[in-house]
Amino acid sequence: HKKAWEDAGLKYKGHTDALRDFFKKNAIMMLGCKELFVGLFSEHIPLAKVSKKITFKNLSIFLKDFYKETHFKKMGLLGFNPHAGDYGVIGGKEEKIMEKAIAFVNAFLHSKKDEKFFKKALKDENLQKELLLNFKGKGVYLP
Structure with a gap:
């Protein structure tokens, strides 16, 4: 939940932002199942x-x-x-x-x-x- 992260004082808007920062690499938010897999270009x-x-x-x-x-x-x-x-x-x-x-x-x-x-x-x-x-x-x- 984005509000919980904000209330906890975390500077990230979500997991993708956090992973990008932690690993110093580009990260792509991806969602999927067997029938459909989606990568989000613009997130947060x-x-x-x-x-x-x-x-x-x-x-x-x-x-x-x-x-x-x-x-x-x-x-x-x-x-x-x-x-x-x-x-x-x-x-x-x-x-x-x-x-x-x-x-x-x-x-x-x-x-x-x-x-x-x-x-x-x-x-x-x-x-x-x-x-x-x-x-x-x-x-x-x-x-």
Whole structure:
């Protein structure tokens, strides 16, 4: 219970925040059963701040880490905007970020590149383009 943590003087909003801090590593909140497994991209932040968190860098890191922890061969990505699938008629920024991150992470996962390259490519669009060119037609992990 979030209020109990607050009343106890804990600085964390939940287990994921605490684990992230204790182990000094990124942590992903995951919930699941045999039929459905969910990783939450934005956790413990007010709804008004969620759209600001959806960046190419943040989403790419999340998708890569989620795949590396689960090794699912097929994953879906749900958008924040309920109209994300309407091809930009209402909004569209989130959808473009999601498409770019999915393509980049797919290319990275199929490449023989290391984590150092991944971190560098997050900041360098030329490296992203080069990676995507080498990836064309090699299949995808993420839809």
